[in-house]
Amino acid sequence: MNPNATVQVPLYRLAHGRTGDKGNRSNISVIAYHPALWPVVEQQVTAERVAVHFAARAPSHVERYVLAQLQALNFVLDEMLEGGVNSALNLDTHGKALAFDLLQMEIDLPTDLLIHCKGPQEP
Amino acid sequence: MATSTTDFPSTRWPPGPAPSTPRGALLVGCGAGFSGDRCDAARPVVDALMAAHEPAVLIFETLAERTLALAQLARERDPAAGYEPLLADLLRPVLADCLAHGIRIVSNFGAANPAGAAACIAALAAELGLREPRMALVQGDDLRGDEHRAALQQACGADWPAARVVSANAYIGAQPIAQALLEGAEIVIAGRVADPALVLGPAAAWHGWPWDDWDLLARGTMAGHLLECGSQVSGGYFADPGYKDVPDLAHVGFPIARIEADGQCTIGKPANTGGLINAQTVKEQLLYEVHDPAAYLTPDVVADISAATVTEVGPNQVRLGGVRGHARPSHLKVNVCSERGWLAEAEISYAGAHALARAQLARQVIATRLAGQGTLRCDFIGVTSVLGDDQSQWLEKLPTAAHAARDVRVRWAWEQPTARAAEVLLREVNALYTCGPGGGGGVRTQLRSRLSTVSCLIAQDLVECGWRWWRAAGEGA
Numbered sequence: 251m252n253p254n255a256t257v258q259v260p261l262y263r264l265a266h267g268r269t270g271d272k273g274n275r276s277n278i279s280v281i282a283y284h285p286a287l288w289p290v291v292e293q294q295v296t297a298e299r300v301a302v303h304f305a306a307r308a309p310s311h312v313e314r315y316v317l318a319q320l321q322a323l324n325f326v327l328d329e330m331l332e333g334g335v336n337s338a339l340n341l342d343t344h345g346k347a348l349a350f351d352l353l354q355m356e357i358d359l360p361t362d363l364l365i366h367c368k369g370p371q372e373p
Numbered sequence: 374m375a376t377s378t379t380d381f382p383s384t385r386w387p388p389g390p391a392p393s394t395p396r397g398a399l400l401v402g403c404g405a406g407f408s409g410d411r412c413d414a415a416r417p418v419v420d421a422l423m424a425a426h427e428p429a430v431l432i433f434e435t436l437a438e439r440t441l442a443l444a445q446l447a448r449e450r451d452p453a454a455g456y457e458p459l460l461a462d463l464l465r466p467v468l469a470d471c472l473a474h475g476i477r478i479v480s481n482f483g484a485a486n487p488a489g490a491a492a493c494i495a496a497l498a499a500e501l502g503l504r505e506p507r508m509a510l511v512q513g514d515d516l517r518g519d520e521h522r523a524a525l526q527q528a529c530g531a532d533w534p535a536a537r538v539v540s541a542n543a544y545i546g547a548q549p550i551a552q553a554l555l556e557g558a559e560i561v562i563a564g565r566v567a568d569p570a571l572v573l574g575p576a577a578a579w580h581g582w583p584w585d586d587w588d589l590l591a592r593g594t595m596a597g598h599l600l601e602c603g604s605q606v607s608g609g610y611f612a613d614p615g616y617k618d619v620p621d622l623a624h625v626g627f628p629i630a631r632i633e634a635d636g637q638c639t640i641g642k643p644a645n646t647g648g649l650i651n652a653q654t655v656k657e658q659l660l661y662e663v664h665d666p667a668a669y670l671t672p673d674v675v676a677d678i679s680a681a682t683v684t685e686v687g688p689n690q691v692r693l694g695g696v697r698g699h700a701r702p703s704h705l706k707v708n709v710c711s712e713r714g715w716l717a718e719a720e721i722s723y724a725g726a727h728a729l730a731r732a733q734l735a736r737q738v739i740a741t742r743l744a745g746q747g748t749l750r751c752d753f754i755g756v757t758s759v760l761g762d763d764q765s766q767w768l769e770k771l772p773t774a775a776h777a778a779r780d781v782r783v784r785w786a787w788e789q790p791t792a793r794a795a796e797v798l799l800r801e802v803n804a805l806y807t808c809g810p811g812g813g814g815g816v817r818t819q820l821r822s823r824l825s826t827v828s829c830l831i832a833q834d835l836v837e838c839g840w841r842w843w844r845a846a847g848e849g850a
Binding site: 266267272313335347 | 438439610611613615616617653656657658659660661662663664665666667678679680681682683695713716748750752754758759760761762763766767784786787788823824825826828
């Protein structure tokens, strides 16, 4: 097997997360399921990619915090909720679904790490 | 600050100075994580606390950002109301055992009317044939009065609302809670306090933590952070079938924290309940509503979880370690809620052949009818809804021709300054029954008033926090 081979998998196979909201600001955690997957998550789920992912919401700023001990990232997205729970017209005014939206992001995964991923083993 | 003596039967927590030798652990169970949480959740928690034969506290967190403004509006309509509407239902299953076993109850279920909540509990105790509990009311958070107006206006600056202010409350800290417990309160009733203070107050009181030992205060705060949303740390709000499976979610057990004298905390849950506590559930909740992990701001301390560790120490047992603290902020966060316009929402379904094309036509009809009257949001539930945006950029990009949706619910949302103006949307969508595309059905409409919230910071020394005994002001006489 080519040691450099990669396969594209959705982030939800590598990580889980939850959205929180305060006012018009959203925070999304992205937590690696396995220590072997953490470096891939840390390297590829960047603030820039998260900003692109949520471009339709036009967050004014995306900050990424790295929690190495927890093998977790915490993203803070400003002006993300179209005014927040009191003023958005969205059904999900809290933005509760946003973490599961982000988990659809595609990741280039070294093939030998597939065994640590959640979900069906065939790519 | 009230300094009443305690002429009630003694309980397990002797009032007095800090213990000279470290005390054993304090157990803190959570019975509710928001206003509207399950009323049968506390019972298994209290059973576990009773079985443990250790000093114990039961908290109920029932006050989200918006809940207090709604409570203030309820109190305007009925001066006896304005506290947690489900209060009696939450306490009825557990009040007798908590009083009999010395399990202190600490909660923000006082909302806009802590004295009203105490009256409700006194009535419940009488109904159950119990003696009246010794109840303390936390005060100082409510800044709605005229005497605070100038300071708040200055703090909010340009954000100060033009509309009528409904509520203005500071997030106050844990010290009044701790003091009330040390004076012998069996039930501490707060309005707006920082959510983790419901746990930090009892932990600091029991262990005699100094109010400037930042590491200890931060550890008690993060224990509170893990507990404050109820089952969100114990398997609730977590399950993703096939990826994150949770046993018996229908009977999810609510969390119990075991807090040691050095602030280390272990999260567990009652035996014979559903749910799950592992490193994953605890990490999700640890980061929930956190911004900078090195600076989680509370009235009592700046907690730092940048080096926090989460360790599975047994089945459904996770220990939180590595929490540090920094000096408390000089200012308190204040939420000012004011009246806002009216939100109209209306829905109709198109299903079967060409459902999406008919839904698109309905959208165009309503957009034409209401053109130029503010932002009109439209969702195609079943195709795109919550992931879309208020400006419909997402929806515009939808490849309608290729989309094979066969069951689409169209939903509009529209805000207007008055109810009368907002009702126009409801009538227009209703008229789609006869004037819209073919086959639309199941119209539902809803109209409700909205609130607006702005946050500002106000110096801690401008807010007089404290507590007093229920009946000290002649209530219920």
